Amino acid sequence: MFIYSCLIVISNASFLTDLKIEHDYGNDLNAAHIALGKTLNHYLMDNYTFTSGDAGVITYFSKWHQLDIGGLNDKFIAENGGATPEYVEKTNPELVIFVSPGLPTNSSDKFYDQPFYNFVLENNYTQLDPIKFNENYYLIPFLKPNIKDFESIKDSIETVSKESNEN
Numbered sequence: 453m454f455i456y457s458c459l460i461v462i463s464n465a466s467f468l469t470d471l472k473i474e475h476d477y478g479n480d481l482n483a484a485h486i487a488l489g490k491t492l493n494h495y496l497m498d499n500y501t502f503t504s505g506d507a508g509v510i511t512y513f514s515k516w517h518q519l520d521i522g523g524l525n526d527k528f529i530a531e532n533g534g535a536t537p538e539y540v541e542k543t544n545p546e547l548v549i550f551v552s553p554g555l556p557t558n559s560s561d562k563f564y565d566q567p568f569y570n571f572v573l574e575n576n577y578t579q580l581d582p583i584k585f586n587e588n589y590y591l592i593p594f595l596k597p598n599i600k601d602f603e604s605i606k607d608s609i610e611t612v613s614k615e616s617n618e619n
Contacts, residue, residue, distance in 0.1 A: 484585040484616050488593075489513025491608040492547075495601050502547035503540050503568075506591070510549070519543045521568065537571040546599050548572050550592040555582055580606060581613035 485506075492502070492514035501517040504510065511518040511525075519540065523529035528539065540548075548568065572579075577594035584590055593609050595602060 484583050484591055484612075485509035486513055487612045487615065488549075488583055488591065488609065491612050492516055492605070494608065495605060498599075498601060500546040500599070501543055502549060503535075503543065503545040504549035504551070504591075506549065506551045516547075519545060535568075537567050540568065540571060541575070546596045547605075548577060548594040550594070552582070552590045552592050553588050555590055578602075578606070581610045582617075583609070583613045584616040 486509055489510040490513050492500075492510070493516075496515045499517070501519060502510070502514075503519045503521060505521045510516075519526055519529075519535070521529065521535040521540065523534065526535075529535045548571070550566065550568070572594040576597060578597050580593045580595055582590040582592050595606055595609070599605070
């Protein structure tokens with residue numbers, strides 16, 4: 453009987469660790485992806501598009517058109533093994549969101565080697581403050597400067613960034 457009791461305690465201890473991970477994931481999702489999606493939803497009427505490699509929650513809450521550069525919602529990208537900067541440029545996204553492992557700190561970071569990073573530079577996108585999901589996962593937004601709601605969207609995204617970094 454004692455052995456069974458020990459096994460139950462051990463298995464429950466393992467389960468508690470899983471619960472903490474799920475709890476933290478939910479909190480991080482609320483602070484980053486859901487908060488960003490909800491703030492972008494205020495600009496739904498403008499029929500904007502964003503490009504990201506992180507499909508799902510942001511699109512759901514923002515209702516913006518999304519081009520997932522991984523191809524999860526685009527037949528051309530899925531059939532051709534990935535997006536190209538030229539293909540992304542054709543969609544003319546107002547917002548490009550990069551997923552970054554940690555904060556890029558200098559030009560030697562792998563983050564800056566992405567072909568889409570050159571795309572945002574060449575098209576004069578403005579880098580906004582990063583949105584923290586967790587210690588190893590950030591959303592790095594780039595906003596097209598010549599859009600109608602630039603200042604308002606910029607301020608909204610930077611509010612989400614500030615709040616996510618407080619968590």
